[in-house]
Every structure is written in structure tokens, then in C-alpha cells.
Amino acid sequence: MLENWIGEILLVFLLIFLICPRDIPKIMRAIGRFIGSLSRYQERARALQQEIMDELDVSGMKEDVDELRQRVDDLKADIKKPRLQSSSGGKKRKRKTAGPSIQNLRH
Secondary structure (H helix, E strand, O other): OOHHHHHHHHHHHHHHOOOOOHHHHHHHHHHHHEEEEEHHHHHHHHHHHHHHHHHHHHHHHHHHHHHHHHHHHHHHHHHHHHEEOOOOOOEEEEOOOOOOOOHHOOO
């Protein structure tokens, strides 16, 4: 802890000797503005990163929605096709569908 105070005291003496004491407030303001601009830049970078992550998440959801739409279209096409009849007694045969059942789409 003592080393921190020694470093700060040395910095103050160095500033007084290198820079005129009346210019120190101007320099400190300039340093503060610079640090503030870095902070604002960092905040904008974080916001941009979050926006990119959100967009990637939405694009993944769009792919899922497109896949579900394709499955629904396949099911609609299967429903519209005429049902096959077996040659034994006119009983209808169950046929397999290409996509998942409607019950699976609801979950």
C-alpha cells in the first residue's frame, strides 16, 4: 500500500516539474475526455456484439421455422393425395407419411 502512495507522489512531482502547474487541470480534463471516449467506444462495441449475437439467434430460428413450414406443406400434400385401397375386400390400408405426424408438430 505504501508503494502506491509513493508512486502517486512521484507522479505529482513529475507533473509539476515537467508541466506548468496552471496547465495540469487542462491536461487532466483532456485525459478524462480521452478515457470517457474509450468508455463510450467500449459500450458501443458491446452493444454491436450483442446485436450480432441476437441476429445469429434469430437466423437460427428462421431456419427452424422454414423447416417446420416444409413439413406442414408435405403433410398437406399427403392429405390431398387419394388414399390407396387394398385388393382384399376394399379395406383401406394405412400408408406411411414422409414427414412427422401432426401431433409431433404441436409439441
